[in-house]
Amino acid sequence: MNAPRSLPPDLQDLAERAERAARSLGLDPPQVCFELVDPDELNMVAAYGGFPVRYPHWRFGMTFQHLQKTHEYGLSRIYELVVNNDPCYAYLMRTNTRMEQKLVMAHVYGHADFFRNNLRFAPTDRRMIDTMANHATRVRRHVDRFGPERVEEFLDACLSLENLIDPMALWVRREAPPADDGEARMSDERIAESRVRKIEARHAYMDPYLNPKGEMDRERKLAAEKLAKSRRDPPEPVRDVLGFLLRRAPLEDWQADCLDIVREEALYFAPQAMTKIANEGWASFIHSRLMTRHLLDQGEFVEYADRHSGTMAMPPGGFNPYAVGLAIFRDIEDRWDRGAHGRAWRGIADPAERRRFDDGSRRGWQKCLEVRRACDDSMLVDQYLTPDLMDELQLYTWGRDPRTGQPVILDRDPVPVKKRLLADLANGGQPVIDVADANHENRGELLLVHLFEGTPIREDFAKQTLRALHRLWSRPVHVDTIALDANGGRRVRWSFDGQDATTRDLGKSGSAPAA
Amino acid sequence: MRRVDRDLGRFRAIVEGHVRRNLREFVRKGDLLAREGAKTVRVPLPQVELPRFRFGSKDGRDGGVGQGPGRPGEPAQGEAGESAGEHEMEAEVTLEDLARILGEELSLPRIEPRGTRKIEADMLRYRSIRRTGPRSLRHFKRTFRTALRRQILDGSYDARRPIVVPLPEDERFRSFEVTPLPESSAAIVYMMDVSGSMGAEQKEVVRHTAFWLDTWIRSQYRNVAVRYVVHDAEAREVDREQFFHLKESGGTKISSAYRLCMDMCERDHPRDRWNVYAFHFSDGDNWSGGDTQECLDLLASRLLPAVNQFAYGQVKSAYGSGQFKHDLDRKFPDREDLVTAEIADRDGILPAIRQFLGRGR
Structure with a gap:
């Protein structure tokens, strides 16, 4: 890895000021290395997710082209780019004004603090820059040995399945630890024993006659065999599909290594997908506090206000995680400053009274620090997005008009809006799909099950993804889900057997689609 | 060479290969027709992009949460649902590349220069000056200079009150020259x-x-x-x-x-x-x-x-x-x-x- 170029002294000064101010608030960011880059370089760095070295793959080129196009058209400007690492790496655009650099730095310290302290990130690899570089070396070695086409084709298949991870895998071991052998056999035998067909003897002495030992042994053996056959594999559904494939799919060493790399990187990025509102909200909360209380010089206020409001603007119809997150943190600070939470406050019926309520507890900032430590997006929205705040933010749910296909506003009632928002945030916005059976129909076929929560998955994409899955599993693969049509939901099984993608109707679904 | 170039090149090659493989299909469906005056065509990317298990139907996202004014039943404004961070990726191929692909796929011969006749194209360049012309082409500096020179010559120029008034004959205009270019x-x-x-x-x-x-x-x-x-x-x-x-x-x-x-x-x-x-x-x-x-x-x-x-x-x-x-x-x-x-x-x-x-x- 190339050593970071040192910042020009004036920016270095600003960075130190920002860091001092952040620490004075009680934040605990890791060391941050800023790097000054040109817009073109920034797009490049952004295409690689902020990492200087990653394994060769065309999709980084695709992202780069996309970023450059949008940059050219003036559609987007990447203001900040922070890498969760220790030390944190962050990039500053050379063309930024002095005020913008300050703003970016303040924002970056917010992210850096969040990365280090939020519990979601606790188990992430803090030397990811090095790890990514190692991944690159490993992939290049495979490319040298097996040729770029084979490796690329295999990586494509792995990346198609990238979102089939268990975001909790870094904390939780979901599968039961392999039990002590003797005990496992015991319990199996006991189950088998109970299934042995025998004639009930009224008197114990009759038993050996009614159920002769030779016959019983044969019966026991049969029962045990039947039990083993009926045993599901895996015994419980497995969320970590990539991990399961890594252990069970018939892969060559280099293929397993590629899959391992893809899985490891997906797990590293997963917390970021699950903390967009919280992370951006926190960083925005911090930058506004740092800027307005510590860093802004006179004469920069108007420019700051302009930039800040630009970032926080809510495009009509859109959903800006920066704005929502910031609003939530501000609301938390205000409410906990006034003690406007808990039973005493909730008991007040009059809204004006509720707004005026103040018990002088001044715990707002403390509470914010706790929330940034404990919450991901789902928890933040669930617990701290109040009906009042939702009203203020003008949140609504939308759906498509069945006749015109145009998006229309469905509802502004806080309950369904929050429900929808939580549904969208669940599992980082990815469908939840488990391995249900690795020996489906006793033919070694792989069956995945989509845990349907009201939103269907796209059939065309799913069938293409099944091809990728088949590439790894080499036997027919299936996924069960629910497809919606005019009459409600139907359970369907999409399959790919190496030749054709097929759909099988499994009958009407019990669970009604979400309205 | 920038470090992104290799991946970018590979991506371009993939897009090109995609166009090549599906040229017949693209031609039949008219997918690649460029807009008038455009230098590039857009290649629909869903087929290039890596497939995933993802929510939605063929029309994209079917619903979600948005922000803004409006009562239930009214149309939701803007690009509803773009928020989820799902960018529509697209790739572009320049018309030159497209022509090259077409040429290679159909094995078209390059057009040979015609005989010995040298074909020249006239190139217009605004690089000379005339005394007449439209107002919009008036060369301010030259006009001023001519007027100044005339006033100095006829003694009407006062260095203490430097007012220069151009007469119609002082005016100079930009004009084009025709340059034959072998083209x-x-x-x-x-x-x-x-x-x-x-x-x-x-x-x-x-x-x-x-x-x-x-x-x-x-x-x-x-x-x-x-x-x-x-x-x-x-x-x-x-x-x-x-x-x-x-x-x-x-x-x-x-x-x-x-x-x-x-x-x-x-x-x-x-x-x-x-x-x-x-x-x-x-x-x-x-x-x-x-x-x-x-x-x-x-x-x-x-x-x-x-x-x-x-x-x-x-x-x-x-x-x-x-x-x-x-x-x-x-x-x-x-x-x-x-x-x-x-x-x-x-x-x-x-x-x-x-x-x-x-x-x-």
């Missing part, structure tokens, strides 16, 4: 039968064919002028928009179009400066045998000598007899500079292009 120019003349028997689908076929012809010819010449002629019983020149959308009825006199084309060539695109490509599309019906005979005579005597190549594309329609192609083929069985092709439907576009451009003229 290759081509003119494409599209002629189309818009009589009643040519339906919408036939015109679509012509439009798609014309796009690919344009793309290839533009890749071979620096300067390409495109002219459009429609005809039923009479012919007239129209713009591009009209060309593809005009609906006429009535009879068909092909000779009218050929005559107009000839006039245009002689007036605007003389043979010594221009490489002229004439493409004529019709469903093969002509008013009378007499008119057909006239067409054949015109072609032989005047039109063919005026162009690099004349191509006739016969688009199959429910009404056309297809007689005209027979007549052409019979009259000119083996002339290098005349090609005919039958385009039965959209699948016929690529073979027709190969025939039209396969001679490298």
